Amino acid sequence: MGITHVRESERPKENLMVRDGQKQWSHPQEAPPPERIPPQYQHHLEGKGRLTNQSLFNRLMVALLPLAPKPLVKKFAQRYVAGETVEEMLQTVEALNEQGISATVDVLGEFIHNAGDAYETAATYQLILDEIDRRGLDANISVKLTALGLLLDEALCLELMQNLVAHAAQKNNFVRIDMEDSGCTEKTIQLYLALRQTHTNVGIVMQAYLRRTHDDVIRIIEAGAGHFRICKGIYVEPRWLAYQHPDLINQNYAAILREMLTRGAYVGIATHDERLVWNALKQVRELSLGRYQYEFQMLLGVDHELRDMLVAAGHHMRVYVPFGKQWHAYCMRRLKENPKIAGYILGNLFKR
Numbered sequence: 093m094g095i096t097h098v099r100e101s102e103r104p105k106e107n108l109m110v111r112d113g114q115k116q117w118s119h120p121q122e123a124p125p126p127e128r129i130p131p132q133y134q135h136h137l138e139g140k141g142r143l144t145n146q147s148l149f150n151r152l153m154v155a156l157l158p159l160a161p162k163p164l165v166k167k168f169a170q171r172y173v174a175g176e177t178v179e180e181m182l183q184t185v186e187a188l189n190e191q192g193i194s195a196t197v198d199v200l201g202e203f204i205h206n207a208g209d210a211y212e213t214a215a216t217y218q219l220i221l222d223e224i225d226r227r228g229l230d231a232n233i234s235v236k237l238t239a240l241g242l243l244l245d246e247a248l249c250l251e252l253m254q255n256l257v258a259h260a261a262q263k264n265n266f267v268r269i270d271m272e273d274s275g276c277t278e279k280t281i282q283l284y285l286a287l288r289q290t291h292t293n294v295g296i297v298m299q300a301y302l303r304r305t306h307d308d309v310i311r312i313i314e315a316g317a318g319h320f321r322i323c324k325g326i327y328v329e330p331r332w333l334a335y336q337h338p339d340l341i342n343q344n345y346a347a348i349l350r351e352m353l354t355r356g357a358y359v360g361i362a363t364h365d366e367r368l369v370w371n372a373l374k375q376v377r378e379l380s381l382g383r384y385q386y387e388f389q390m391l392l393g394v395d396h397e398l399r400d401m402l403v404a405a406g407h408h409m410r411v412y413v414p415f416g417k418q419w420h421a422y423c424m425r426r427l428k429e430n431p432k433i434a435g436y437i438l439g440n441l442f443k444r
């Protein structure tokens with residue numbers, strides 16, 4: 093498969109390459125260690141300051157993941173991915189709706205190789221919006237701008253997004269722009285602000301681990317575009333760009349959420365971290381917010397118990413529903429994020 097060179101404006105000395113759908117650093121000495129766990133997961137690896145036997149085992153399992161047979165990963169994937177086809181995804185959305193849960197749909201496959209791929213992804217999203225409308229489902233869409241060509245041709249990406257957001261508006265629907273790695277942050281914000289010049293049915297994601305996010309949030313709110321999802325951030329970023337310590341990330345998350353809520357922005361509070369959920373509930377209560385001024389968001393397949401408790405307590409819940417042919421790459425990422433699960437799954441394999 094082809095290799096696309098992607099120059100990252102915010103990291104002038106480094107080049108990212110996209111090979112077989114995976115981002116790789118072109119200078120190995122500058123690359124993050126391949127099996128490094130994102131900082132927010134490092135507490136899984138720590139037992140009173142040192143690695144426990146169990147966490148070492150999990151780490152080993154993560155390193156072995158690329159060797160795991162695809163059918164096994166697929167078995168695991170069923171929990172996190174709503175199948176490969178639009179029809180399978182719509183059935184998952186329907187089932188969530190029946191439990192009083194909204195959805196946001198993600199077409200897997202953010203790394204594209206040419207403009208044709210970008211058009212194809214945009215067309216799939218248009219079809220999804222049509223089907224959501226036709227079936228009367230409670231769901232919107234989540235889009236990664238790189239899947240619409242952000243790193244290939246920014247003008248094309250803007251044009252495709254303008255069409256998509258306009259199409260969503262016609263269907264009385266909404267488009268959420270996912271946030272990707274730090275090389276995309278400024279471009280994503282700029283494109284979002286450009287879209288907001290003509291449409292209000294589009295929102296953006298902010299990552300609490302980035303040092304710049306607090307300022308970005310204020311800038312976006314002052315531009316009259318405060319419609320956010322807040323999450324911790326999932327990409328491995330260097331210390332000069334992102335907080336590394338889980339406590340600092342959580343404190344920043346809470347502070348940013350307060351900034352958003354007190355300034356009247358609508359916020360999708362995306363987390364499975366019960367400490368952050370607790371803090372968000374406290375803020376919602378203190379600010380006397382109504383059900384339609386915020387929502388909680390969680391990933392498909394993660395912590396149903398917490399999800400159901402929030403729904404039962406009357407909060408609006410939206411579940412992120414990824415689907416598509418590129419489920420394998422997505423699941424490998426999920427497994428790497430959570431070594432506990434990796435250890436459990438692959439551990440069972442080796443026991444047989």
Ligand SMILES: Cc1cc2nc3c(=O)[nH]c(=O)nc-3n(C[C@H](O)[C@H](O)[C@H](O)COP(=O)(O)OP(=O)(O)OC[C@H]3O[C@@H](n4cnc5c(N)ncnc54)[C@H](O)[C@@H]3O)c2cc1C
Pocket residue numbers: 132133269270271272297299323324325326327362363364365366368389390391394395411412426429430433
């Ligand atoms: C709806 C939604 C949309 C998101 N969109 C983006 C985005 O646009 N850009 C971005 O960078 N990041 C995004 N993320 C990912 C986010 O940044 C975090 O990496 C992820 O949510 C884990 O952080 P946490 O707040 O759940 O806390 P953590 O402390 O990481 O997790 C709390 C607990 O939840 C469980 N858990 C969390 N994640 C998983 C998982 N994947 N599999 C299994 N168990 C898990 C674990 O038991 C863990 O102990 C999104 C997350 C959600 C929920």
